[in-house]
Ligand SMILES: Cc1ncc(C[n+]2csc(CCOP(=O)(O)OP(=O)(O)O)c2C)c(N)n1
């Protein structure tokens with residue numbers, strides 16, 4: 001069972017509220033939901049839409065064909081009616097009059113009725129948030145307007161909903177973050193908002209410096225002084241930070257960076273999604289120095305991997321980059337999986353106040369004093385390389401890769417980051433390889449640690465007959481990285497780079513086309 | 516040896532000093548050590564003193580003072596330093612920058628420093644050129660200054676950083692002549708004791724490049740302004756960094772007391788109350 005409902009309207013009309021009310025009710029009812037948000041870069045007007053995907057099984061993508069459309073304005077039907085399946089339904093704003101701000105509540109009510117869920121459940125949910133007569137009337141009006149079309153029985157799943165941004169924020173709080181520094185930039189901003197909202201109860205500071213250059217340098221200053229520090233940005237803002245990231249390499253002041261990428265080059269299409277910044281995450285900043293780049297693929301992994309990023313960064317005085325993108329950061333996922341145990345991280349290094357400590361962007365001796373002696377320069381460079389080997393060794397304790405589906409399958413898909421859940425959905429829609437691995441013909445290898453990289457990847461590729469690379473960029477950046485590490489070129493590639501994430505049904509067709 | 520002499524010795528290092536003989540950076544170093552020794556003798560904790568430096572001749576001070584520090588990036592002294600304050604508001608933080616560092620590469624930080632008003636000190640060694648890169652013109656070089664990058668002479672009018680600092684709301688603004696070590700040490704001490712962002716424009720005339728600026732000391736005179744903003748603006752206007760005439764006021768040009776950035780954050784106030792940084796704060 002799977003539904004895809006598009007909710008469209010102008011910015012500011014409250015389409016997210018419709019998604020939220022419906023998702024709250026459905027997840028409580030035991031159904032998995034996935035909410036994709038599509039919006040241009042403006043605050044009022046334009047055309048925004050969400051696609052809310054609903055399933056009795058795990059779901060993490062949308063499909064291109066719609067089961068229903070909720071239209072909050074004229075444009076929505078004009079633009080999306082051709083995506084509606086033959087027997088699809090429409091809930092049109094024109095069916096309701098004089099509801100003002102409460103139109104979205106009525107539309108949510110109508111959908112709940114269509115799904116055959118009891119009115120009492122709807123009323124309870126609306127009361128929780130609004131508890132005023134107009135809102136309750138609107139919900140009732142919506143509910144009464146439509147006929148029941150399906151019968152969604154209550155299921156026994158225990159589901160939480162979360163965006164990737166919430167996951168990163170939770171992972172940072174689990175790591176006992178003291179300071180988050182960021183300058184607003186979509187799609188990184190949501191983490192700043194999440195952490196700021198709860199900064200008093202969590203005893204941390206969220207500070208917005210004058211620009212990203214200040215963010216990165218202040219991040220080093222704060223971490224040097226003993227604060228567990230994360231900084232965050234997206235494309236251009238991250239570019240501005242890179243000189244300081246390079247300084248991290250030589251000063252060895254621990255630093256965690258949250259990089260939520262969006263389509264470039266330049267300003268690109270700021271509110272849409274691609275995976276085009278793996279290269280710059282791996283290499284941004286001059287000179288040669290170790291770094292850790294981890295790309296979670298869902299919000300629970302965001303929690304876990306952010307914690308690992310903090311842990312490794314503090315333990316090795318290293319740069320940890322958590323690489324996400326707009327689709328992961330802003331889509332709302334649902335899951336019944338609990339995150340792994342939290343890694344405890346301790347600051348063991350001496351900090352100012354406990355003695356005299358020096359950290360330098362210049363090559364330096366063991367006391368932090370400037371030196372240009374070739375033997376020391378060479379030793380320091382060698383030490384940085386050795387440090388990377390240690391980081392790699394320790395990373396092997398964590399899940400650097402994950403595999404899904406039939407262990408012995410000959411069809412191997414390789415991907416990373418936000419494409420993960422769409423890939424899982426696409427494979428399941430072919431032969432349920434993920435749900436029932438023993439019967440399937442497919443296997444999916446998800447790469448989480450981009451740097452250091454697992455040696456298992458090569459072995460997996462060598463075992464497979466057909467290998468397919470899936471990425472949301474033009475050049476297949478993970479593919480190039482794998483080729484650099486293993487010498488293997490993956491010839492079959494499904495690459496998408498129009499700013500829109502993969503729809504799982506389209507991805508399925510693309511997969512089946514590869515012979 | 517007096518107590519402060521001994522403290523001063525502890526503030527020194529064994530690193531070989533690589534400034535040109537006679538460079539006024541020696542005098543700045545001496546004045547800084549003198550001021551810090553006095554503060555330590557008054558109860559400031561040596562291990563709580565920290566510096567952040569930029570890149571240029573001035574920044575070599577990083578190797579010559581025995582306090583905590585980050586030898587940072589060119590132009591980034593202010594955020595590096597206020598980052599330290601966010602990391603532990605109990606630290607006494609001093610930033611050392613050059614004029615290229617502060618007024619060219621890192622100007623965006625300078626402009627916001629007054630608004631943020633972190634409780635820290637910012638000393639700019641202004642030699643009216645990029646000395647370490649062999650003498651190109653900075654925003655405070657006088658018109659006509661011939662240098663290897665501009666053999667036709669500098670066309671652009673210099674700006675007046677004191678006026679800019681006033682406009683940006685810095686809560687402590689001073690100018691020093693390091694030739695007068697005692698006066699300079701006293702101003703540094705007052706800057707460190709000031710609650711808020713304290714900026715010192717240090718006239719560090721260079722002996723290798725733009726040497727004609729060395730004549731500026733002839734028109735310097737001392738002030739200690741207690742008459743507020745209007746007087747401060749007048750003092751700032753007395754010299755435009757361009758002419759050989761006018762008067763150059765040395766001393767405190769402006770000071771006001773207002774809430775610091777650290778005062779605004781309940782989270783940071785807790786660290787101040789408990790006298791710990793984040794590392795030793797139990798959550
Ligand atoms: C980002 C960056 N740009 C350029 C440089 C090269 N650089 C090193 S020192 C310096 C000039 C420093 O001038 P100033 O701050 O006035 O210091 P001074 O040497 O005069 O004391 C420059 C431009 C650098 N280190 N980093």
Ligand code: SF4
Nearest residue numbers: 534535538572721722
């Ligand atoms: S070049 Fe100028 S500023 Fe640099 S050390 Fe020599 S005299 Fe001092």
Ligand SMILES: [Mg+2]
Nearest residue numbers: 613614644646
């Ligand atoms: Mg200079």
